[in-house]
Amino acid sequence: MPVLAASPSPRNHRSYFIALGLIIALAAAEILATLIHFSAKARAERAATPTTTLAPMASRSAAPPAPSALSTPVSSPIPPSSPTLSASERLLREARALNERGDTANALARLQEASQRDPKNPQVLAEMATIYESIQLFDRSNETWRKIQELGPSAGTLYELADMKLKTGVPAVTANSPEQTITDTAGTPLDNEGIPEGSNFGVTDIATEETPDPEAETNLRLKIAIKARPGVPIDHSKLRIMVLFYDLVDNEKVVPTDADVSYEWMNPKHDWIETNPETLIVTYLRSKTRAGTSEAALSAAAAAVTPGKNSPKPRKRAESNSDSLPSDPGRRKYLGYVIRIFYNDKLQTVRAEPTHLLNDAPNPSP
Known part of the structure; x- marks a missing residue:
């Protein structure tokens, strides 16, 4: 029995293609709409970006005025003299460094500036006077x-030192003088006996001996030859000898030794009477393991060196001082x-080594 196949009609073909075209057109429109939407959003974000970045910058730039308003009460309690004193110390150090290099002109200029800032600083004045003496002014x-x-005690x-300088005076050395006048550390001229003019005692020699010691950082002795003026009666009770040692802390601060x-x-x-000069031996011992001596104890010991009385005996290394104080850190x-x-x-006389200790060293305790 013959089978008849149904063939699609031309109308059905057109409907199919029309529907397919509409679907494709709608899909393309949707894709295009999506692209336009995201493109517009991206442009909006780029346009908004400068506004968002400038806002924190503006807030940061506006922040400094707030602390500046608080700076006035914070700075007001600082004493006005503090910058002056620190500047004077800086100028004094610069002047000493220049003087050590032989540049006395610039050293004096620094000292004069320091004196203007702090006119009652005795160390500045003493350094200036010493330089004037060295150039014979x-x-x-x-x-x-x-x-x-005039500053007084x-x-x-x-x-x-100033009182002694003004009493003894400093004689001028003429250009024709065959040699420079010999003086002690304070600049007081010495006579043929090696004693300062107007004094009854002088130091004619100082020998420093350092002894190797595995248990000590430093072990040295000073042999000080002290001479009395010949023919002058000596009252031992009126003679006082002070020998003060000084240390350097962290290569910067000068302090009395411990x-x-x-x-x-x-x-x-x-x-x-039997011997002139007489020799005083002073020992400095810094042990690697021991407590330090207080400044007050050192000053008391120094003041106790009086001829005619028992001299202080050396302490054993294991002993520590009951009145010792904590050492400076560093x-x-x-x-x-x-x-x-x-x-x-x-x-009567002053000797110092190095000589700048006359100005740098703290005043000894009374």
Whole structure:
């Protein structure tokens, strides 16, 4: 039996293609709409980006005025003299460095500026007077020493030094002088006996001996030859010898030593009758493991070196001082010494090594 196949009519073909075209057109329109939407959103974000980045910048730029309003009450409690004092110390250090290099002109310029900032600083004035002496401007040096003298005892040992300078005077050295006048550390001229003019005692020699010691950081001795003026009666009760050692903390700060210090006369009698000069031996011992001596104890020991009385005996290394104080923080090392001899409460002579300790060293305790 024959089978008849139904063939699609031309109308059905057109409907199919029309429907397919509409679907494709709608899909394309949807895709295009999506692209337009995201493109517009991206443009809006790019347009909004400068606004969002400038907002925090504006807030940050507006922040500084708030602290500036608080800066006035914070800075007001600072004393106005603090910058002046620190500037004076800086100028004084610069002047000393320049003077050590031989540049006295610029050193004096720094000191004059420091004196204008702090006119009552005895260390600045003493440094200036010393430089004036070194270049033989004695009128100016005496004028500067007089300023220190006018400060009174508040200038400490520099007041005594200025008083001695003005009493003894500094003779001018002419250009035809065959040699420079010999003086002690304070600049006081020495006579043929090696004693400062107008004094009864002087130091004729100082020998420093350092002893190798595995248990000590520093172990040294000073042998100080002290000479009395021949033919002058000596009252032992009126003679006082001060030998003060100083350390350097962290290569910057000058402080009285906390090492063990002991005194001993080479001649037990030390009366300047059988022997003249007499030799005083002073030992500086910084042990690697020991407590330090307080500044007050050192000053008391130094003041106790009086001829005719028992001299302090060296302490054992294991002993510690009951009145010891905590040491300054930082690394200490030996710097030098200052020797002062008083007779009848009048300064006879001064020796220092290095010489700048006369100005740098703290005043000893009374």
